Amino acid sequence: MSPCYLGPAREVLHVFERLCWVRYGNSPRTVEDQSRALAxxxxxxxxxxxxxxxDLEVALAGLSKGERVHAVKAVRKLFRALGRPDMVEGLKVPSYGPRRWHIPSDRALKRFYKALDRGPYKLAFRLLAETGLRKGEVLTARVGDIDWRHMALLPVKASATKKTGIGFLTADTARMLEAHLRAIGATEPHRPIWPYRSDEWLRKAFRRAEARTGVHVCPQALRVRFADKCGEAGVPDRYVDIMQGRAPRSVLARHYTPSGLKKLRRLWLKAMPLLTAPYRA
Structure with missing residues (x-):
């Protein structure tokens, strides 16, 4: 196998980032994680x-297992784009066993929610808890992704590896969302719901609430809790998969129709009292 020429690191990273955006349609978080690992x-x-x-294998071996997850994905993209798939043939992404999530009790989540010190932070918590969507889907959503008629959040940013879900809101959360959008002057469909460039604002808010209560909460735990509460309420797994973006695209497309959204919302309403227990009056 002949070696492959690579130019200066800065040029290689520039090419790689363009590749992620244009050819793969990756999310900003994915581009950031993989670019850092590739660097x-x-x-x-x-x-x-x-x-x-x-040389490549030795460089990868010097990284931690977590870094290699992103690095292997990055070098596979890069060398395939350079016309040298032989350089990365057989490289495996390190695998992990299933993660066991600790889901705080409703009483603990209520303390945590009350400790969030601003309205937008409480709104973000409610959207994550009620919709079961990924953190990135909630934090990068735009005004045009909101279906007020069905009180639903319909993110449109699917990628080659992740499909978007279909999230629903309570009337109280919808009112909070409307008030929030008025406060930041977001009315046009293209405007983001959150006027921040990263998720650091939410990370800091959750860390402050954790410091005050001793309760650890992260967005992924709320997503796992959503699936758990839906199962407890008797919502079939296949519909939970649709709401959380794990179903095939053809199945998801059928549920973006008015009749599909109504059916999903009826099922979601079965779980709504359990989902909203941490902040329901």
Missing amino acids: KVLSRLRIPGYVSRE
Whole structure:
């Protein structure tokens, strides 16, 4: 196998980021994570210059398991785009066993919710808890993604690897969302619901609430809790998968219709009292 030439690291990273945006349609978080991991790989290679398969494997071996997850995905994209799939053939993404999530009790979640010190933070908590959507789907949603008639949040940013879900809101949360949008002057469909460039604002808000209560909550735990409460309420798994974006695209498309949304909302309403217990009066 002949070596492959790589230019200066800065140029390689620029090409890679463009590849992620244009060819793969990756999310900002994915581009950031994989670019950071690729930069660490490149720092261990003698570039600009020719790189062998052995050089690449040695560079990857020097990373932590978590870093290799993103790095392997990044180098596979890069070398395939360079016309050298042989350089990455057989490289495996490190696997992990299923993660066990600790879901706080409703009483603990109520303390946590009350400790959130601003209205937007409480709204974000409610949207994550009620919709069961991924953090990125909630935090990058735009005004045009809101279906006020069905009180639903319909993110449109699917990618090659992740499909978007279909989330529903209570009337109280919808009113909070309307008030929030008025406060930030977001009326046009293209305007983001959250006027922030990253999720750091939510991370800090959750850390402050944790410091005050001793209760640890993260967005993914609320997503896991959503599925658990839906199951407890008797919502069939296949419909939970649709709401959380795990169903095939053809199945999801059928439920974006008015009749499909009404059916999903009727099922969601069975779980609504359990989902909203941490902040329901």
